[in-house]
Amino acid sequence: MATIKEKGQINEATCEQERLAINDTLELLGGKWRLRIMRYLGSREQEHNTFKKMQREIGNISAKVLANELADLEQNMLITRTVMDSRPVTVRYAISTYGKTVLPLTENIAQWGLDHRKMIRS
Template sequence: MKKIKSDPPDCTPNLLAMRDTLEILGGKWKLLILHYLTAREDSLNTFNKIEKDIEGISAKVLSKELKDLEANLLITRTVQKTKPVTVKYSISEYGKTTEKVIKTLVEWGKNHRTQLID
């Protein structure tokens, strides 16, 4: 992104940081998946369980989103040596750093709904 002379000194770095954040967390499902895994940290979160519990997400999209989140170190994928093999998904320590952002978005969303109703 090209810096414009009239921008405040930290504008371009902030815009770049926002773009990076939106690339990693943006879209319809990633934040929902992270919120789901954070809320169910002590549960066995298998692909089928996540697909069933997050209404409306397709298997294909869930698979892609889980791979993206794992590639960005926000979740971990653990293969358990059971028969049949069980794959568990968990929020990573780094993924837990999104918790504050998610809580802020939830609170904003609740407030926004009340603004629309009033």
């Protein structure tokens, strides 16, 4: 893979940096659920997003998988987890300010998916 500079030259160092950046991005956001979770939280910022509500509304995700995905997203500062002082204890999840930087990516992927479906069906 090569990145072409403005002058038309191939810069191998930049190419390697881009390859590593893509690997990092796919490692963090790849898989079946993470972008769905980010999109879900990004579109429901004003709501109280609890674990059970998310599991029910995202659909077909097991509690174990959702817990693991939320923990990884929180560790990478893409979402926040807030334990409410209530009985029973309630935990709310929200997209972080940093996590919002992923939302344009999810919008582009969603649009590409819609366009791709049209292409395949025509």
